[in-house]
Amino acid sequence: MGEAPAISVDHLENGHSNGVYVKSEPKNIEISVEIGDRTFMIGGNHERNNFSIGVQIHDKNSNNWFSPIVLGTGPKPSQGYSAFVLEQGRILVIKKGSPRNESIWFLEVDSPYVREQKKLLRKEVVAWSKGVRGNAEKPIVISGPSGVGKGTLISMLMKEFPSMFGFSVSHTTRSPRSMERDGVHYHFADKKVMEKEIKDGKFLEFASVHGNLYGTSIESVEAVTDSGKRCILDIDVQGARSVRASSLDAIFIFVCPPSMKELEDRLRARGTETEEQIQKRLRNAEAEIKEGISSGIFGLILYNDNLEECYKKLKKLLGLDEVTSVNGVEIEGINLPTEHTVSKMEDKIIIQETGKETRNKIVLDISSLNGGAPGRTRGILVDAIKF
Numbered sequence: 574m575g576e577a578p579a580i581s582v583d584h585l586e587n588g589h590s591n592g593v594y595v596k597s598e599p600k601n602i603e604i605s606v607e608i609g610d611r612t613f614m615i616g617g618n619h620e621r622n623n624f625s626i627g628v629q630i631h632d633k634n635s636n637n638w639f640s641p642i643v644l645g646t647g648p649k650p651s652q653g654y655s656a657f658v659l660e661q662g663r664i665l666v667i668k669k670g671s672p673r674n675e676s677i678w679f680l681e682v683d684s685p686y687v688r689e690q691k692k693l694l695r696k697e698v699v700a701w702s703k704g705v706r707g708n709a710e711k712p713i714v715i716s717g718p719s720g721v722g723k724g725t726l727i728s729m730l731m732k733e734f735p736s737m738f739g740f741s742v743s744h745t746t747r748s749p750r751s752m753e754r755d756g757v758h759y760h761f762a763d764k765k766v767m768e769k770e771i772k773d774g775k776f777l778e779f780a781s782v783h784g785n786l787y788g789t790s791i792e793s794v795e796a797v798t799d800s801g802k803r804c805i806l807d808i809d810v811q812g813a814r815s816v817r818a819s820s821l822d823a824i825f826i827f828v829c830p831p832s833m834k835e836l837e838d839r840l841r842a843r844g845t846e847t848e849e850q851i852q853k854r855l856r857n858a859e860a861e862i863k864e865g866i867s868s869g870i871f872g873l874i875l876y877n878d879n880l881e882e883c884y885k886k887l888k889k890l891l892g893l894d895e896v897t898s899v900n901g902v903e904i905e906g907i908n909l910p911t912e913h914t915v916s917k918m919e920d921k922i923i924i925q926e927t928g929k930e931t932r933n934k935i936v937l938d939i940s941s942l943n944g945g946a947p948g949r950t951r952g953i954l955v956d957a958i959k960f
């Protein structure tokens with residue numbers, strides 16, 4: 574995402590701005606953002622709505638101040654803000670010391686939505702949307718070699734968030750394991766019947782995996798979606814490739830083992846396959862890992878060494894972490910440091926703490942933003958580094 578030309582941000586006495594040193598004062602702060610011949614003052618109290626911060630516009634040509642119509646629900650007043658002008662007429666506004674999911678906001682000042690509203694209302698309009706961490710709604714495709722722990726991680730997620738996630742029950746021609754139930758773990762299918770259904774276009778994807786046929790029926794995914802839950806697919810790399818080429822807009826996660834030895838130990842300890850099947854799965858694992866890492870199918874790669882750590886990272890990728898701890902830094906929402914600089918590098922907003930011995934850096938990855946005013950802007954990933 575490139576930056577729009579001819580846009581700059583200034584900071585006034587209390588404010589905070591692009592790429593410069595900032596010291597926030599603990600009082601009712603306003604930030605001043607300059608875009609072309611206009612200055613947007615963001616902060617203080619909204620003149621008509623005490624629950625949302627205000628926006629005022631100064632037009633340099635007429636030297637007039639005016640209050641635009643503010644659409645959407647904006648952030649509540651806070652003791653500090655940081656702002657950064659993004660492309661598409663959007664200003665990223667970060668609130669200091671806010672609770673989880675209350676820290677990141679977008680003020681649209683010249684987006685397609687705002688331009689449309691200006692035409693309709695014949696007034697100056699700006700619009701808020703709340704920044705939502707992670708991609709909260711897209712189906713999740715999880716792949717990785719047999720025995721790496723995909724099923725274990727998915728079970729943990731479904732146990733902790735039972736109303737949020739639903740599992741896409743695959744079809745398979747392999748025999749059930751002793752604990753597996755038809756229609757719960759898999760739809761155990763006859764090969765000829767499954768092949769006929771594939772021919773009839775009933776499957777989103779299918780593949781021959783370790784000598785058996787596996788596939789995701791369209792019905793299985795729709796059953797989860799109809800129940801209002803986010804669908805999780807546990808499928809192999811071939812299947813993930815097919816889903817990627819399909820119309821299903823999903824996020825793709827590949828789970829890697831810490832080593833081949835550990836993968837072998839896990840498969841043996843599970844005790845569900847014969848020695849011959851274990852050998853076959855291990856042989857296939859090498860090619861799967863190579864493809865998983867290098868094919869470009871998977872946007873996110875997780876190493877499942879320590880299960881709890883891996884689960885935490887998975888939740889973070891999905892924007893589900895209550896309090897995020899990354900590299901030893903605890904961040905409740907985005908705890909904006911009092912003194913900091915803000916800069917942008919490609920698709921990353923870098924908030925760098927200054928003036929202390931230990932410096933925290935918070936990185937907002939905004940490469941996959943979607944949605945916008947007057948609702949939610951999704952897809953922000955947050956990382957924190959202490960050095």
Ligand SMILES: Nc1ncnc2c1ncn2[C@@H]1O[C@H](COP(=O)(O)OP(=O)(O)OP(=O)(O)O)[C@@H](O)[C@H]1O
Nearest residue numbers: 718719720721722723724725839843877878879880
């Ligand atoms: N991080 C971990 N450390 C140690 N053991 C683990 C870890 N994660 C999972 N396991 C164990 O490894 C075994 C394999 O895990 P699991 O069945 O979840 O793998 P899987 O990737 O779903 O395999 P498959 O693709 O064959 O279904 C299980 O016995 C599980 O308890």
Ligand SMILES: Nc1nc2c(ncn2[C@@H]2O[C@H](COP(=O)(O)O)[C@@H](O)[C@H]2O)c(=O)[nH]1
Nearest residue numbers: 719743779780782787788789807808809812
């Ligand atoms: N392409 C697909 N792969 C699938 C599907 N369901 C499961 N799988 C993958 O198969 C292997 C082996 O699973 P197991 O239960 O026999 O151990 C594993 O990698 C799964 O991810 C599917 O519908 N399509």
